[in-house]
């Protein structure tokens with residue numbers, strides 16, 4: 001159970017790790033180690049250059065990348081951040097940890113945040129939108145950027161599930177104000193645990209750097225004018241950096257493999273245009289990371305039958321990726337019941353008092369199934385699929401199973 005980058009782990013990662021072990025330069029600030037060059041710093045430089053962005057910061061997880069991004073934007077208590085009801089709990093958790101109020105929005109048939117519902121959810125407390133490029137595919141960034149411009153909002157892109165993906169030729173994570181990535185084992189590329197923050201805004205970079213490294217100026221070098229902040233220690237470790245930098249050089253190869261596998265599977269399915277079971281609509285076909293093939297049925301019962309035949313689940317049964325499964329959310333606005341002292345200020349918050357009902361999201365997730373391409377993660381609801389290393393014969397056989405299951409579900 002892992003993401004596609006995991007199957008590309010090899011000598012490059014091992015050699016880098018051995019270099020760390022040879023010197024015991026375990027932290028990016030191992031200045032006392034002779035001839036030390038930091039793999040964490042190389043990770044940042046390689047990722048910034050790949051994404052063609054001015055600044056990248058390597059951190060210890062995708063969750064840390066999101067919290068750092070929100071802190072850089074100065075988002076906190078009293079602010080609202082609009083986030084879809086279909087995302088991993090970490091996206092919503094990072095907003096809660098920042099002290100702001102998460103306002104849940106619907107997804108549309110792409111299974112990413114619905115810009116029309118975002119517009120309905122904007123209030124005078126809204127500070128930011130957090131689009132999640134869910135299951136490898138881009139949100140409608142044109143519509144979201146237009147809303148953000150019109151209402152003076154910031155955009156924090158959660159690119160945890162779509163590293164290397166793009167929207168209309170622009171790399172995901174570079175379109176909003178700041179982008180957050182995860183390098184956990186289920187992601188497109190991995191360093192075991194890890195994350196990245198990218199931005200073209202030098203002021204945001206300075207604040208983000210400070211937040212994940214105890215208030216220091218970037219790289220602990222610059223002591224120029226800037227915000228003086230308290231921060232945390234969310235730094236990436238050198239051992240993770242050693243793996244991350246090797247994986248970054250493989251990102252294009254990993255994506256070529258997922259895209260090849262997905263189109264091989266799709267071409268064998270040959271679903272007629274009028275078939276009521278179809279792949280989800282994508283906002284950008286070419287930019288899709290192709291890590292999951294989402295299939296949406298016209299009726300809930302069809303989807304249940306299809307899932308049962310495949311030994312899989314519908315996406316409303318994918319653990320803490322669906323707002324209804326996040327019991328923490330229900331407690332948050334409930335006076336006295338909040339699970340953490342950090343959250344006392346939420347008691348009685350009018351937005352959180354009642355868990356919203358996202359009927360469009362409920363309906364779409366109940367009718368959709370994820371067929372894994374490179375991401376094998378039952379927790380995400382993708383219990384059936386192919387892997388990037390599968391040969392044509394295996395893909396043929398899986399396509400036949402899928403096709404038969406689709407026609408018997410009709």
Ligand SMILES: Cc1ncc(COP(=O)(O)O)c(C=O)c1O
Nearest residue numbers: 061062063088090091160182184
């Ligand atoms: C959409 C999304 N955001 C954030 C995260 C958090 O990443 P991490 O597990 O590296 O903290 C994940 C991880 O699964 C995710 O899927």
